[in-house]
Structure formats: structure tokens, C-alpha cells
Amino acid sequence: MYLKNLTLFQFKNHSESDYIFNEKINCFVGNNGVGKTNILDAIHYLSFTKSYFNYIDSQNIQFKNDFFMIKGNFIKNENNEEIQCNFDNNSGKIIKKNKKKYKKFSEHIGQYPLIIISPTDSNLILEGSEIRRKYLDSSISQYKKGYLQTLINYNKVLKQRNFLLKQFFERNYFDEIILERYNNEMIKYAEIIYEERKSFINKLSLVFNKYYSIISDAQENVSITYHSQLNENNINTLLKNSLSKDRVSQRTSTGIHKDDIIFNMNEYPIKKIGSQGQQKSFLIALKLAQYDFISNKIGYKPIILLDDIFDKLDDKRVKQLVSFTNDGFFGQVFITDTHQKRCEDILNSTKVEFKLIKIN
Amino acid sequence: MEFPSELVKNAVEQLSTLPGVGKRSALRLALHLLKKDKDQVEKFGYSFINLINNINYCKECFTISDSDLCKVCSNQNRDKSIICVVEDIRIMMAIENTMQFKGVYHVLGGLISPMDGISPNDLKIDELIEKVNEGIATEVIFALSSTMEGDTTNYYLYKKLKDKDIKVSSIARGIAIGDELEYTDEVTLGTALSSRLPYSDNIKTN
Numbered sequence: 001m002y003l004k005n006l007t008l009f010q011f012k013n014h015s016e017s018d019y020i021f022n023e024k025i026n027c028f029v030g031n032n033g034v035g036k037t038n039i040l041d042a043i044h045y046l047s048f049t050k051s052y053f054n055y056i057d058s059q060n061i062q063f064k065n066d067f068f069m070i071k072g073n074f075i076k077n078e079n080n081e082e083i084q085c086n087f088d089n090n091s092g093k094i095i096k097k098n099k100k101k102y103k104k105f106s107e108h109i110g111q112y113p114l115i116i117i118s119p120t121d122s123n124l125i126l127e128g129s130e131i132r133r134k135y136l137d138s139s140i141s142q143y144k145k146g147y148l149q150t151l152i153n154y155n156k157v158l159k160q161r162n163f164l165l166k167q168f169f170e171r172n173y174f175d176e177i178i179l180e181r182y183n184n185e186m187i188k189y190a191e192i193i194y195e196e197r198k199s200f201i202n203k204l205s206l207v208f209n210k211y212y213s214i215i216s217d218a219q220e221n222v223s224i225t226y227h228s229q230l231n232e233n234n235i236n237t238l239l240k241n242s243l244s245k246d247r248v249s250q251r252t253s254t255g256i257h258k259d260d261i262i263f264n265m266n267e268y269p270i271k272k273i274g275s276q277g278q279q280k281s282f283l284i285a286l287k288l289a290q291y292d293f294i295s296n297k298i299g300y301k302p303i304i305l306l307d308d309i310f311d312k313l314d315d316k317r318v319k320q321l322v323s324f325t326n327d328g329f330f331g332q333v334f335i336t337d338t339h340q341k342r343c344e345d346i347l348n349s350t351k352v353e354f355k356l357i358k359i360n
Numbered sequence: 361m362e363f364p365s366e367l368v369k370n371a372v373e374q375l376s377t378l379p380g381v382g383k384r385s386a387l388r389l390a391l392h393l394l395k396k397d398k399d400q401v402e403k404f405g406y407s408f409i410n411l412i413n414n415i416n417y418c419k420e421c422f423t424i425s426d427s428d429l430c431k432v433c434s435n436q437n438r439d440k441s442i443i444c445v446v447e448d449i450r451i452m453m454a455i456e457n458t459m460q461f462k463g464v465y466h467v468l469g470g471l472i473s474p475m476d477g478i479s480p481n482d483l484k485i486d487e488l489i490e491k492v493n494e495g496i497a498t499e500v501i502f503a504l505s506s507t508m509e510g511d512t513t514n515y516y517l518y519k520k521l522k523d524k525d526i527k528v529s530s531i532a533r534g535i536a537i538g539d540e541l542e543y544t545d546e547v548t549l550g551t552a553l554s555s556r557l558p559y560s561d562n563i564k565t566n
Contacts, residue, residue, distance in 0.1 A: 156508060157508065159475055160475050161474075163477075175479070178472060178480070178516055
């Protein structure tokens with residue numbers, strides 16, 4: 001699978017841009033602020049129906065305009081599939097595949113799997129657990145059909161249950177039957193999501209160390225572990241035990257919406273003890289492990305976006321990373337870099353064909 | 361939006377409280393009303409005042425009705441032992457249009473949804489149970505939407521009615537008539553498969 005071309009219209013700083021891509025490596029070069037990363041983000045839109053950097057669609061419209069359009073043709077199993085994403089301040093977002101509108105965006109996600117490595121990934125280590133759950137979910141949605149819908153359903157029941165708890169409190173009543181109904185629904189969805197997340201992290205952690213040592217050369221012992229209340233107890237028991245607490249706080253305090261991933265180095269949180277370099281290596285290793293796992297799972301290569309990666313790593317690691325394309329580890333690659341010379345030198349050292357696209 | 365007139369502003373604000381009507385459409389509607397004959401617009405306005413002042417609900421089934429008993433409940437030929445539970449009058453009208461149903465209705469007035477502030481007490485649920493307790497009913501049919509709110513209401517009603525000596529059923533869920541299986545989503549197809557019917561039933565109804 002690869003992306004053949006891309007058209008942007010009023011997207012971020014691109015008034016009107018057209019690109020044709022190579023099946024292997026594509027490198028966008030240009031100065032800061034010319035919109036290299038925005039091209040990657042547009043590709044991200046076609047895969048995930050949203051931006052990687054800014055979830056608020058209206059803020060991705062070019063200044064002073066009121067809509068944007070992104071269009072691209074993917075070649076998948078030798079078929080040409082046109083994906084278009086429109087966002088308009090008045091009518092909202094529309095995703096079309098071969099000119100046909102999707103009713104649910106969740107049906108689109110996973111058809112054109114993609115992994116991005118970007119400087120903003122550091123948020124995965126630094127920020128709260130929500131971003132790590134999002135990471136889990138977007139990763140799983142790349143290979144597991146129906147996962148996102150299950151998650152949407154879970155979140156809807158959770159919302160209803162929270163409002164119910166609030167209603168119990170405010171109107172001073174209690175209704176066993178409705179609560180039981182929402183509990184049953186939550187249990188049904190939570191168990192599916194839990195198993196899926198657990199198996200994803202378990203399998204990821206098997207290859208994670210290998211990629212960390214390739215990227216970092218170092219001997220630190222790194223690990224990723226899935227943290228969930230469901231590891232200790234089944235969700236049914238959790239909900240029962242926390243009921244009195246939930247009724248007071250008017251919120252559901254247990255469930256998979258409290259999950260987290262623990263990133264450790266030598267048994268301690270990498271957030272606390274890892275140097276910046278170690279954290280960067282950690283995140284790249286995580287993404288590579290994810291790439292490896294998803295490729296195996298789906299049987300073909302996801303697209304990979306490498307945003308500003310040459311600035312983050314020394315030459316030796318960059319060569320290591322680029323050599324992955326030689327081995328056929330990567331499928332189609334998109335790279336951004338500010339230094340044309342550096343980029344060309346690195347890519348010339350690989351034997352893979354590449355296309356340099358200058359952005360002004 | 362800035363308005364040159366307070367009167368227009370008021371009208372726009374009122375019109376835009378309607379579902380699906382934004383400020384722009386509201387302005388268009390308000391200006392349209394101004395173009396019409398004064399009589400006609402007065403009639404238009406009074407129709408809503410009359411509606412809100414004189415609206416009446418059927419004492420039996422709680423549907424909107426001009427008299428104490430609605431046309432269905434006052435019809436001697438309707439079978440009072442079969443009660444079809446619906447969300448609101450729209451669903452009742454839709455089922456009436458099928459001309460398949462000879463029983464009576466019970467209009468809940470909504471579906472259980474804490475998110476929208478609707479609890480069982482806000483719906484005509486106790487009234488349904490009272491009606492069943494009277495002993496005339498032999499079957500209650502749930503004809504509620506196949507959404508989380510509909511299913512929650514189904515579950516709640518079922519729990520309340522399961523020990524009564526009546527049959528409790530729900531309308532069938534599955535493939536829409538004329539649909540191609542290829543384009544049916546997995547949940548619907550799965551439900552249709554697990555709640556499949558003997559083919560002989562098909563022949564009878566068609």
C-alpha cells in the first residue's frame with residue numbers, strides 16, 4: 001500500500017499544493033515554517049480522519065478562509081482508492097472514499113494504516129494518562145476492526161452512567177435496574193477493550209527492547225507495561241466495590257478509562273530518570289516496535305511519517321534507521337528535514353530510490 | 361449577529377430555539393413572515409398559542425388527542441389486551457400507517473437517558489404497570505428505537521414486567537426490507553442471525 005499523490009487546498013499554510021510521491025522514500029526539504037510537517041499532517045488526516053497535532057479541525061484551515069480540502073490516492077492491492085477529507089466551518093467534516101461519503105468515520109480508520117514519529121511524541125512520556133490511552137486506541141484501531149466502535153460505545157455508556165449517578169444524587173433517588181443495565185453494558189465493552197489493550201502491550205513489549213538497543217546502543221533495561229485496574233479484579237467486582245464511592249463523587253471511578261501505560265527504565269519511570277536523549281530513543285523504539293507489530297498483524301507495511309527525525313538523532317542512528325528501508329522493514333516513508341544536503345547524503349547512502357521534494 | 365431592530369432580533373431568537381434552525385435560517389424565516397399578509401401570520405401565531413393552551417392527552421395511552429380518549433382507545437374494535445409501547449406520537453403514527461396492528465398503544469413520552477435528564481419518573485412507566493395490573497392485557501410489545509436509550513428503556517420495562525402474567529415481546533431487529541446483505545453492518549447482521557425466524561413464519565406474513 002502506498003500514497004500516490006496528495007492535493008491540499010487551504011490547509012494550514014498551503015493555499016493550493018499538489019504532490020506526486022515515490023513508492024519508497026519521499027523527503028520534504030525546506031526552511032522552518034514552510035509547511036513540511038503540515039504535509040505529513042495532511043497524510044495523517046487521510047489515514048485517521050484527524051490531525052496528529054491539533055484535534056480542532058477549524059484551526060487547521062488556512063487563515064482567513066472557512067474550509068479546507070485534502071485529497072489523496074492510495075494504491076492498495078493494485079486498486080486506486082481516492083480519499084478526500086473536507087472540513088467546512090458551517091457543515092463540518094466529511095470523509096469520502098471513491099467519492100462516497102462515510103456515515104461513520106470509525107469505518108474508515110484502519111484501512112490505510114500509518115505510524116508517525118514526531119518531536120511531539122515526547123508528550124507520551126511527559127503528559128497525563130489520557131494521551132497514552134489515545135495512543136493505545138489509535139494503534140489498535142489500525143489492525144482491529146470494530147475496536148473503535150466498541151470504545152465509542154463504552155464511552156457513551158460511561159457518560160450515561162455518570163449522568164445517572166449525578167441524577168441519583170441531585171434528585172435523591174436510586175434505581176438498581178438502570179444502574180445494572182449500564183453496568184452490564186460497561187462490562188461487555190470493557191472486557192473486549194481490556195483484552196485488546198493487554199494483548200497489544202504484551203506483544204509490543206516483546207520486540208520493544210530489541211528496537212531500543214538498535215536505536216540507543218545502550219544497556220539500559222527498558223520496559224513498557226499495561227496498567228489497568230482490570231489487572232487486579234474483573235470489572236464487575238470493581239464496579240460493585242466502588243459503587244458507594246461513585247455515588248458520592250457522582251463519577252465512575254473504575255474501568256478501562258483509567259488505564260495507563262507505564263514506561264520504565266531500569267525499573268524507574270523514564271519520565272523521572274531518563275535523559276532527553278534516552279526519552280527520544282525510547283519513543284522511537286516504541287514506534288518502531290509498533291510498526292513491526294502492526295506490519296505482522298495486517299500482513300502489509302503501514303506508511304511511516306518521520307517528522308524532523310534527523311535533528312533528533314546523531315548520524316549513526318539516523319543511518320541505522322534509514323537502513324530499515326533497505327531491509328524492506330519500512331514500506332512507504334515520508335521524511336521532513338531542514339537541511340537538503342544532509343538529507344540527500346543520508347538517503348544516497350541507502351540503495352533505495354527516493355524523491356526529494358523542495359518546499360518553498 | 362447585529363440587528364437593526366429589537367423586534368426582528370426577538371423573532372430570530374425565538375425561531376432559532378427550534379431544533380435544526382440556526383440564526384441565519386431564523387432571520388430568513390422572520391423576514392419571510394413579514395412579507396406575508398398580516399392575517400395569515402396572525403393565524404400562524406395563534407395556531408401555536410392554541411396548541412400549547414388546548415393540547416390534551418388521551419387518558420388511556422397518553423398520546424396527543426383532542427378528546428379524553430384518543431381515536432384508537434375509543435375504537436371498540438381495537439384489542440385492549442395487546443399494548444404496544446412507543447416513545448412518542450411519531451412512532452405511534454408510523455405503526456398506525458402499517459395497518460398491521462390491531463391492539464392499543466402506550467406512549468412513554470421519551471426514553472430513559474440520564475444525559476438528557478430523563479429518568480424513569482419522567483416517563484409514563486408507572487402508568488403502564490398500573491394498566492398491566494388491571495389484568496386486561498395479555499401481551500406488551502416494546503416498539504422502541506434500537507439505540508442505547510431504547511435498549512435501556514426496554515431493559516427497565518422488562519425488569520418491571522417480567523413477573524407479571526403476560527407475554528412481553530419486542531419488535532424484531534435485523535435486516536431492513538430490500539437491503540442487500542453485503543452492505544449490512546456486522547452488528548445488525550449478527551443480531552439478525554441470532555434472532556432468525558422459522559421460514560414458515562415468513563410465508564405466512566407475506
